[in-house]
Amino acid sequence: MTPSTKSGVPVIALTNIEKSFGSNKAVKGISFSINPGEVVGLIGENGAGKSTLLKILTGMYQPDAGSIEVNGKVVKFKNPRDSISAGIGVVHQEQSLFTNLTVAENIAMNSGKGSSASTKFGIYRWSQIYQAAKVTLEAIGSKLDPKAVVNQLGFVDRQMVEIARAVSADAGADGSSLVILDEPTSVLEKHETEVLEKEIRKLKNFGAVIFVSHRLDEIMRNCERILVMRDGELVADRKTSEVTEKQLFKLMIGHDSRAEASSRKSIDSKETAAIEVNSLSRKGKFSNVSFSVHSGRLTAIVGATGSGREELARALFGAEKIDSGSVLLDGKQINNWRIPKAVKSGIGYVPSERKIEGIIGGFTASENLTLTHPGKSALGPFLIPRARKKIAQDWFNALDVRPNDISQELGRFSGGNQQKVVMAKWLNSPELRVLILDHPLRGLDPGAAETVNAEIKRACKEGAAVILLADTLEEALEMGDQVLVMRDGEVTSSYDLAKQNPSTLDLLERMV
Amino acid sequence: MASTANAKSMNRAATGQPTSVVASFIKRNVEVISISASIFVLAIIFSILNPRFASVENLENILNQAGLPLIIAVGATFVILIGSIDLSVEGVMSAAGMTFVLMTANSRGGTDYGFWAYVVAIGLAAALGFFSGVLFTKVKVPSFIVTLGMWYVGLGVATVLFGTDTMPFLTNDDLSTWASQQNLGMPNNFLLGLIVAILGALFLRFTSFGRVTLAVGNNEEIARGNGLKVNRNKVTVFVIAGAISGIAGIVATIQLGAVNPTIAAGNLFIALPAVVIGGTSLAGGKGSMLGTVLGVILLTTLTNGLTLADVSPNFKTAVSGGILILAIVITAWSQRDRLRISK
Numbered sequence: 001m002t003p004s005t006k007s008g009v010p011v012i013a014l015t016n017i018e019k020s021f022g023s024n025k026a027v028k029g030i031s032f033s034i035n036p037g038e039v040v041g042l043i044g045e046n047g048a049g050k051s052t053l054l055k056i057l058t059g060m061y062q063p064d065a066g067s068i069e070v071n072g073k074v075v076k077f078k079n080p081r082d083s084i085s086a087g088i089g090v091v092h093q094e095q096s097l098f099t100n101l102t103v104a105e106n107i108a109m110n111s112g113k114g115s116s117a118s119t120k121f122g123i124y125r126w127s128q129i130y131q132a133a134k135v136t137l138e139a140i141g142s143k144l145d146p147k148a149v150v151n152q153l154g155f156v157d158r159q160m161v162e163i164a165r166a167v168s169a170d171a172g173a174d175g176s177s178l179v180i181l182d183e184p185t186s187v188l189e190k191h192e193t194e195v196l197e198k199e200i201r202k203l204k205n206f207g208a209v210i211f212v213s214h215r216l217d218e219i220m221r222n223c224e225r226i227l228v229m230r231d232g233e234l235v236a237d238r239k240t241s242e243v244t245e246k247q248l249f250k251l252m253i254g255h256d257s258r259a260e261a262s263s264r265k266s267i268d269s270k271e272t273a274a275i276e277v278n279s280l281s282r283k284g285k286f287s288n289v290s291f292s293v294h295s296g297r298l299t300a301i302v303g304a305t306g307s308g309r310e311e312l313a314r315a316l317f318g319a320e321k322i323d324s325g326s327v328l329l330d331g332k333q334i335n336n337w338r339i340p341k342a343v344k345s346g347i348g349y350v351p352s353e354r355k356i357e358g359i360i361g362g363f364t365a366s367e368n369l370t371l372t373h374p375g376k377s378a379l380g381p382f383l384i385p386r387a388r389k390k391i392a393q394d395w396f397n398a399l400d401v402r403p404n405d406i407s408q409e410l411g412r413f414s415g416g417n418q419q420k421v422v423m424a425k426w427l428n429s430p431e432l433r434v435l436i437l438d439h440p441l442r443g444l445d446p447g448a449a450e451t452v453n454a455e456i457k458r459a460c461k462e463g464a465a466v467i468l469l470a471d472t473l474e475e476a477l478e479m480g481d482q483v484l485v486m487r488d489g490e491v492t493s494s495y496d497l498a499k500q501n502p503s504t505l506d507l508l509e510r511m512v
Numbered sequence: 513m514a515s516t517a518n519a520k521s522m523n524r525a526a527t528g529q530p531t532s533v534v535a536s537f538i539k540r541n542v543e544v545i546s547i548s549a550s551i552f553v554l555a556i557i558f559s560i561l562n563p564r565f566a567s568v569e570n571l572e573n574i575l576n577q578a579g580l581p582l583i584i585a586v587g588a589t590f591v592i593l594i595g596s597i598d599l600s601v602e603g604v605m606s607a608a609g610m611t612f613v614l615m616t617a618n619s620r621g622g623t624d625y626g627f628w629a630y631v632v633a634i635g636l637a638a639a640l641g642f643f644s645g646v647l648f649t650k651v652k653v654p655s656f657i658v659t660l661g662m663w664y665v666g667l668g669v670a671t672v673l674f675g676t677d678t679m680p681f682l683t684n685d686d687l688s689t690w691a692s693q694q695n696l697g698m699p700n701n702f703l704l705g706l707i708v709a710i711l712g713a714l715f716l717r718f719t720s721f722g723r724v725t726l727a728v729g730n731n732e733e734i735a736r737g738n739g740l741k742v743n744r745n746k747v748t749v750f751v752i753a754g755a756i757s758g759i760a761g762i763v764a765t766i767q768l769g770a771v772n773p774t775i776a777a778g779n780l781f782i783a784l785p786a787v788v789i790g791g792t793s794l795a796g797g798k799g800s801m802l803g804t805v806l807g808v809i810l811l812t813t814l815t816n817g818l819t820l821a822d823v824s825p826n827f828k829t830a831v832s833g834g835i836l837i838l839a840i841v842i843t844a845w846s847q848r849d850r851l852r853i854s855k
Binding site for chain 1: 717718719720721724726729730733734735736737738741797798
């Protein structure tokens with residue numbers, strides 16, 4: 001929280017930082033420096049080494065080689081505590097607050113000097129903790145109640161607490177602080193993002209900012225300088241005014257954007273729908289939902305939080321109870337819908353809570369991939385490891401999963417690559433009829449998102465009926481053949497994109 | 513825009529209508545209220561089944577029976593708050609109890625070390641807790657296994673100290689009648705339990721140790737990332753739990769007036785469920801000492817009432833087990849979550 005005093009000395013300077021895990025070189029000789037008051041963007045695909053670099057900066061990992069200087073002094077971070085007391089604060093991608101504690105405590109818990117001022121011999125002085133939190137919150141322009149318990153706050157408010165905690169990491173009187181924002185906006189809605197961006201601009205006053213994001217437009221808007229990482233190397237360090245979004249994309253991915261306009265199929269009305277839903281209801285979640293999706297078509301469902309679309313998707317997969325209404329698969333009515341039955345009938349479901357519901361982190365990628373539909377890798381109750389490896393390797397090559405190592409634990413892959421494996425798990429079924437995708441692009445970088453989208457389109461082309469809960473309206477309009485809009489558990493309108501051409505505004509009007 | 517949104521949420525929390533004040537009070541204290549209600553309902557049922565239940569004499573009896581489990585439950589609350597479990601309680605109690613009796617005036621003779629008997633007994637218990645904590649954090653053996661082993665280590669220490677001689681009795685009469693004597697209208701052992709619980713509550717609320725315990729229980733990874741000393745906190749928790757087990761061991765010998773290695777048997781069965789019924793989450797991070805006190809009173813009332821209701825001793829064990837499961841299911845019902853997996 002100290003204003004920059006020595007403007008000539010960089011807040012942070014890295015020289016030839018390297019880090020390997022086994023034979024995998026995650027960070028290869030990175031050097032850069034950041035001056036006080038600068039907002040620097042850091043971009044790169046999943047697996048480019050960004051996370052590793054950030055973990056080095058925050059003391060979670062120790063670099064194999066290279067040196068770090070903070071405010072002109074060489075430092076060695078043995079643990080997160082060292083990094084925090086050097087004045088480096090982080091706003092994490094996945095929120096890292098103690099949900100059972102108050103706002104004030106969460107800010108004070110950032111160890112170091114901040115908290116010791118409000119404890120004496122280990123005894124808490126609550127009034128001082130509340131007071132200190134209030135001062136910090138005011139400094140970043142937030143009027144949150146320091147006494148509120150975090151689990152009662154909404155997402156944006158929580159993010160403000162994270163920011164307050166990050167800026168409370170104090171470098172002391174002789175230097176500036178560094179605030180690292182690790183994809184703070186990846187799960188925010190658009191208007192929430194705007195609120196947050198305003199805050200980011202204020203953070204300059206506290207020192208320097210590293211802003212990590214997958215959204216290139218956001219990076220261009222907020223940063224003066226942009227660092228691009230690819231395959232563990234720093235491939236570009238440019239002024240924002242000197243690059244375009246397209247160039248950045250190319251630097252990140254190593255090739256141009258492949259996005260192609262999707263051709264839309266019209267329905268053959270005589271054909272039976274792959275999945276037909278008739279007045280499906282679940283009390284308090286969704287009511288009277290009817291629609292059908294034909295083989296080879298993609299229906300995107302959009303709706304705000306609480307629209308009931310997530311519950312609907314889960315109900316179609318048998319993961320949630322249905323109170324009334326019916327579901328027909330290929331014209332056949334199904335009863336007692338449960339997940340095992342759904343899987344057997346050729347339904348696939350990619351959940352939004354990837355880490356909790358989508359993968360078994362401790363299993364290898366190949367085991368995860370063949371878990372549901374073993375195909376040739378199982379003979380009755382017996383598993384055939386060699387066949388499993390072949391299946392997994394084929395998918396890894398097809399989907400360009402990185403690192404290309406099928407026997408690594410899936411939990412250790414980056415989010416985008418995990419998602420590719422989750423997709424492959426369902427695509428491996430020869431009888432895939434319906435694929436339900438719950439926010440498949442959540443937290444993915446543009447490169448991984450492109451691969452996942454291409455796979456979705458391919459599955460569709462090969463005959464699967466796809467139901468997509470899109471992150472954004474643009475995604476829904478780009479991917480869908482049909483768009484359903486849900487509000488408060490009901491379908492408010494339906495657009496056949498072969499005939500109609502609704503704007504995002506049209507959709508938005510029916511969502512809220 | 514941020515500030516207006518925040519101000520709005522603040523107003524909602526701060527002002528609100530009078531009805532919502534009551535509603536939010538109930539919401540915040542739902543566990544305490546529901547346990548209190550359960551105790552009340554049970555008391556009425558047992559009074560109908562046997563009028564003797566509501567006598568002053570029996571109520572004193574209940575408090576006397578609750579004293580020892582309460583002391584243990586306070587230590588267990590700390591351990592469960594970090595998401596671990598301490599099964600070593602009974603063994604540690606035996607070791608401490610045996611040490612205490614052999615170092616104070618007893619029927620086997622020997623020297624009476626007075627005050628030092630307490631210090632050594634509690635110190636030994638704390639040391640056993642320390643070993644559990646270090647094995648748990650450094651060797652990363654699950655607390656369940658470490659403390660299961662430490663249970664038997666404690667029993668072993670007690671057995672060795674016991675030797676092959678006769679059972680040692682406390683010869684100081686003031687001491688052996690202390691537990692059931694009354695102060696402030698309560699039996700001494702319950703009073704001690706209450707003091708330990710109040711100290712525990714103060715520790716949880718007003719010390720860095722207490723707050724870090726809650727933070728570690730909520731999310732250990734985040735705690736590490738915030739530079740908190742997670743391992744030191746965990747070891748401290750086990751040392752405190754050990755020391756409290758030591759106190760419980762001493763109280764147990766005083767209650768019996770004598771000691772044998774199995775003196776603590778059966779205590780864990782009331783203390784651990786009482787903590788959970790009191791609203792402390794087995795996943796850690798959430799719970800209160802007040803809940804623990806009420807949980808202990810609830811289970812003691814249950815045991816006492818079943819005896820008075822003339823439930824055949826042959827059935828009593830199974831019945832109390834069944835009621836226990838039911839109570840825990842009811843308590844944990846609100847914490848169900850589709851994303852939570854219990855193992």
